[in-house]
Amino acid sequence: MTAHSYSLNPIGHIATPFQQKFAIPRQSALTRARGCITLSEAVADPRVFKGIEDYSHLWLLFIFHETLSRGWKPAVKAPRLGGNDTMGVFASRSTHRPNGIGMSVVKNEGWHQQDDQLQLLVSGVDLLDGTPIIDIKPYLAYADAVADAEDKLDSYAPLPERSVRFHDEASLTADTLSQQHPDFRALLCRVLQQDPRPAYRQKLATDPKVYKVVLYHNDISWRVTDGTVEVLSIDPLSE
Structure with a gap:
């Protein structure tokens, strides 16, 4: 198989209350913090949001921009296991990933156009202020919420x-x-x-x-x- 490389450009950046990584909630659903995504000029066409009001929640895909320079690790420390035990990077939500991409579910609070800026308001964010957003997708309850999903870590290392x-x-x-x-x-x-x-x-x-x-x-x-x-x-x- 021929190897290919791909480049990604942020579609916008999000403003949030979190100015530092320390103490950001580990998952978006654990907080009601609000965020405002300002789209970049290249995609700031109101038609990109047509129909988005039909979805109560959205997926945000973003870049762990402050840790990219550190590279990735095949095994990472698991904070919920005491910080010394490790897990495979693909069994974790660690920021030290091969491609530095994160994902969060947020509540859709509507969009508006302010002067020449197109903005999307969301809540339940767990992102650092200024995080680059690379995609926005609707959260589909019938497909994304798996009724019999298991998280064994939560049974012995609850928050x-x-x-x-x-x-x-x-x-x-x-x-x-x-x-x-x-x-x-x-x-x-x-x-x-x-x-x-x-x-x-x-x-x-x-x-x-x-x-x-x-x-x-x-x-x-x-x-x-x-x-x-x-x-x-x-x-x-x-x-």
Whole structure:
């Protein structure tokens, strides 16, 4: 068989609340974070969205653009198994793939044209801000939802579901930010409930280390005490 190579050009880029890879939910369905895909000029024809309103959910295919330079690995560390055990790259959702392509299911929130830009709004995103999108496809429930599908990993390495508590000043700041970003508090809670610490530290019910996560250009400091995630402070990122 003759080997061929193919090139791909992004059809657009997505804006999301996630400015860093750390703490991005591991799967899109685990968050209601909203995103806005701005199509590139080459495909920004309103006809590309004709009929898309008939689908409640969509597949996004995208590029793991921040890890491409690191190449791929045949076996990758599995965070849910403690970070030291490995799995085959094709048995994982690792970013270190031969072609660096990812996929996520998102909710279709409609499209609009703003000036000369064609934009698609989605929710339930787990993508880094600025991620290149290479394709959009409808999610077909009859074909894509497999009733008897199995995920054995979930039976012995389920995702954490921790309580989240805000310190007083952090709570006030969260309320203020919610005026600009109505989903801010709920999104932050959903991200932290999943305990984004490395898996080997998730075993610690009390962890003195202070961690940070960035949402909507805000730096959030937090730690885990007696199994509860405490939001210590929320500060805007310096320009």
